[in-house]
Amino acid sequence: MNAFFQASIDGVLMGGVYALAALGISLIFGVMKITNFAHGALITVGMYVTFELYVLLGITPYVALPLVMVTMFVIGYLVQKVFLNPLMGVAGHNQLLLTQGLAIVIENAILVMFSANYQSVSVPGFETAIRLGSITINKPKLVAFLFVAIIAAGIYVLLEKTDLGRAIRATSVQPEGATLMGIVVPRINQIAFGLGIVCAGVAGALLTPTQYIYPTSGNTYSLKCFVIAVFGGLGNIWGAILAGLIIGVVESFSALWLGGSWSELIVYMIFILTLIIKPTGLLGKKG
Amino acid sequence: MSTARIQEANGHAAEETNFLGSFLKKVTISTSNGKLTLPQIIIIGVISVFILLTPQMLSNYRLNLVISILTTAYFAQCWNLMSGYTGQFSFGHAAFYGIGAYTSSILFVDFGINPWIGLICGMMVSGIVAALIGYLSFHYNLKGDYFALATMAFCEIFRVIFKNTKALHAASGVSIPFSKKFALMQFGSKAGFLYVAFIMLTMITFGLYKIRRTKMGLYFVAVRENEDAARALGINAFKYKMIALIASAMLSAVGGTFYAQYYLYIDPTICFGNTVSISAITPCIIGGVGTVFGPIIGAAIIKPISEITNSALSNFVGMNMVVYGLILVIVIMVMPKGVIGLVQELRVKMGKKKKTEG
Numbered sequence: 001m002n003a004f005f006q007a008s009i010d011g012v013l014m015g016g017v018y019a020l021a022a023l024g025i026s027l028i029f030g031v032m033k034i035t036n037f038a039h040g041a042l043i044t045v046g047m048y049v050t051f052e053l054y055v056l057l058g059i060t061p062y063v064a065l066p067l068v069m070v071t072m073f074v075i076g077y078l079v080q081k082v083f084l085n086p087l088m089g090v091a092g093h094n095q096l097l098l099t100q101g102l103a104i105v106i107e108n109a110i111l112v113m114f115s116a117n118y119q120s121v122s123v124p125g126f127e128t129a130i131r132l133g134s135i136t137i138n139k140p141k142l143v144a145f146l147f148v149a150i151i152a153a154g155i156y157v158l159l160e161k162t163d164l165g166r167a168i169r170a171t172s173v174q175p176e177g178a179t180l181m182g183i184v185v186p187r188i189n190q191i192a193f194g195l196g197i198v199c200a201g202v203a204g205a206l207l208t209p210t211q212y213i214y215p216t217s218g219n220t221y222s223l224k225c226f227v228i229a230v231f232g233g234l235g236n237i238w239g240a241i242l243a244g245l246i247i248g249v250v251e252s253f254s255a256l257w258l259g260g261s262w263s264e265l266i267v268y269m270i271f272i273l274t275l276i277i278k279p280t281g282l283l284g285k286k287g
Numbered sequence: 288m289s290t291a292r293i294q295e296a297n298g299h300a301a302e303e304t305n306f307l308g309s310f311l312k313k314v315t316i317s318t319s320n321g322k323l324t325l326p327q328i329i330i331i332g333v334i335s336v337f338i339l340l341t342p343q344m345l346s347n348y349r350l351n352l353v354i355s356i357l358t359t360a361y362f363a364q365c366w367n368l369m370s371g372y373t374g375q376f377s378f379g380h381a382a383f384y385g386i387g388a389y390t391s392s393i394l395f396v397d398f399g400i401n402p403w404i405g406l407i408c409g410m411m412v413s414g415i416v417a418a419l420i421g422y423l424s425f426h427y428n429l430k431g432d433y434f435a436l437a438t439m440a441f442c443e444i445f446r447v448i449f450k451n452t453k454a455l456h457a458a459s460g461v462s463i464p465f466s467k468k469f470a471l472m473q474f475g476s477k478a479g480f481l482y483v484a485f486i487m488l489t490m491i492t493f494g495l496y497k498i499r500r501t502k503m504g505l506y507f508v509a510v511r512e513n514e515d516a517a518r519a520l521g522i523n524a525f526k527y528k529m530i531a532l533i534a535s536a537m538l539s540a541v542g543g544t545f546y547a548q549y550y551l552y553i554d555p556t557i558c559f560g561n562t563v564s565i566s567a568i569t570p571c572i573i574g575g576v577g578t579v580f581g582p583i584i585g586a587a588i589i590k591p592i593s594e595i596t597n598s599a600l601s602n603f604v605g606m607n608m609v610v611y612g613l614i615l616v617i618v619i620m621v622m623p624k625g626v627i628g629l630v631q632e633l634r635v636k637m638g639k640k641k642k643t644e645g
Contacts, residue, residue, distance in 0.1 A: 035432040086620060092431050093376045097572060098619045100378075100565065104612030111605030215605070219561075223443055226436055261451045268440045268447070275437050276427045 002134045007252045009137060015248020016145040017203050021221055022228035022240040023152060024199030030235030031172040031192040033092070034084060037099040039200050040222025041106040046072055046204025047213045048110060051119055054208075060123045061208050062143065068205045069198050076197025080190040088189065103222075111215040119213040126209055140209035147206055152241060155195065159237070168192050172235065224264075227271040233281025243282055310509075310516045323496075338485055342478035350477040354549070356590045357484035362542045363570035363582035364491045369535035370568075371577035372495075372504070373528050374511030375425075378435040379442030380539055380567045382420075385558030386413045387540025388547040389449065392461045395471075402472035406544045410537040417536030421529045430514075439564070446559035460554025463547060472548045480549050487545065488583070491538060496579045507531060511577065539567075569611070573618050575625030584626050589614060 021043060028036050049071050053064040061068075083102065087095050126143070129136040159165035170178040171188045179185050204218060211217060228247050232239025247267060254263040274281060323331075341353050362384065370376045390412050391405030400408075420441050429437050449455050467475045474480050498504040506527045509517040514524050547553050557563070570585030592614065597607040622629045 094619050094623055101612045101615035105609050108605035108608035112603045265447045268444045271440050275429055276423055279433055
């Protein structure tokens with residue numbers, strides 16, 4: 001029974017981080033219909049920005065979070081402006097390939113700059129776990145989950161309650177219509193991509209206290225995040241969060257019963273079943 | 288379809304017939320285009336002779352590069368057959384490549400079955416897997432990004448299975464014993480491998496060239512250009528997508544077996560890694576997707592560049608891949624139709640100039 005609770009808690013906490021990264025994918029797809037293959041590489045960038053701030057300024061990932069967010073937003077904004085805006089409206093596979101190309105560039109640029117060595121960040125006071133009877137809760141994962149909740153709520157408020165959010169939603173529904181309403185669509189695209197990348201970067205930053213940092217460390221999450229975003233319904237933010245938590249728990253239980261290395265297989269199976277049965281995802285409209 | 292839409296459709300019936308007519312014309316033109324002219328045949332002949340003479344002229348190290356250009360071009364042609372001709376972008380072609388490599392290697396190492404038979408078995412297994420993937424994807428109408436993600440996921444599934452199954456040698460991979468026997472599909476020297484790779488590439492390229500002039504080639508292109516219009520003309524899109532995928536997968540498996548026999552070592556990442564799938568796509572993008580010679584041109588550009596940057600910048604590990612990625616990005620942004628598309632555009636422009644001058 002303890003193993004059951006332990007696996008549930010681990011799964012939910014991990015699922016939260018997945019959910020945030022997947023939310024970024026969903027947001028980007030929702031607004032621009034771009035499948036961002038560079039998402040995993042940008043998670044890695046988030047990790048390295050956090051790591052550099054830790055080394056240079058000696059600040060912990062939690063203190064560094066606002067700086068990470070700003071950096072990632074600027075990166076995302078520029079990527080959209082320089083690379084993707086010129087490709088808006090051309091055949092979809094070009095955008096796919098472009099983001100794939102960017103992923104190769106980013107990943108290997110990190111390798112050139114930081115070498116393949118494993119790096120880690122230690123956060124004083126967060127090395128120990130919280131004990132509840134025989135169940136242990138990993139402190140950094142718990143904190144990460146809380147941050148994810150705050151940031152997801154922030155994005156919800158931004159999208160639903162502000163003029164900028166309305167403009168983003170309008171663009172996602174109908175770019176031409178939005179243009180007629182005086183919305184500068186390319187700029188909205190840049191902001192939306194920036195926000196999506198903030199999600200990737202923050203997920204990366206929140207993973208640093210519990211995971212080694214190396215040039216391909218974000219890749220592990222790349223396809224998984226797509227699985228979650230599609231499972232939840234591409235473009236659907238609540239879907240991404242719900243699916244993230246579900247996949248987190250599923251993964252945790254399949255690791256418990258089948259062993260860690262097979263859990264990926266279950267996740268990909270779910271993905272293929274989703275594509276076949278309901279490609280619009282859990283919370284998506286009927287296809 | 289709602290009644291309103293049906294009425295609308297009826298109202299525009301004449302327009303639609305027109306559209307289908309022009310669609311048909313466009314597809315037909317695109318297939319009859321690109322018949323080889325005499326100068327082109329001469330150029331191809333000269334390059335072929337040059338390649339066949341390289342073992343006499345180059346060091347073993349350089350030969351390695353020529354072989355890798357040929358095999359990359361071959362694998363890219365396999366991808367081109369399916370993704371270039373029918374427009375279904377696969378991001379997991381490594382799956383078929385890896386299955387080919389693993390089937391022949393495991394049959395040989397663990398069961399003592401001759402690699403030539405293993406090659407055929409690999410093709411069969413790969414074809415069956417492709418039929419399954421294709422049925423699931425095309426029957427449920429996965430397209431564009433969804434299809435790309437699905438193929439990627441299938442490929443990852445194979446990587447995870449091969450990495451974690453002891454009977455399949457798990458993460459440690461398979462080592463194939465060295466021999467020099469043709470009977471064991473090892474061609475003695477680098478030159479031997481080069482000739483075989485050359486023959487493989489020539490055959491697939493000739494096949495692709497011929498197919499474009501058949502009815503099936505016409506159907507492939509019709510499905511790529513506009514699947515709905517193709518269906519409206521009575522083309523069984525599902526059937527032709529399946530044919531292209533299965534043929535492509537079986538040929539990719541041959542590439543995998545060749546790799547295993549040449550390098551004598553395979554592991555799950557070498558076979559099923561994402562970079563393998565990308566290595567099939569990049570040459571097509573650079574040379575021109577869906578063209579007969581694009582993948583070869585692409586491979587002849589990207590492989591030497593990759594090799595040169597690798598040795599020139601050997602102090603910066605990863606720099607060659609940065610260059611590789613940048614080339615991909617720049618090609619997509621500046622010349623999305625690849626080298627062949629660019630040449631055609633220039634020719635049209637030159638032709639116009641000549642006309643105005645004349």
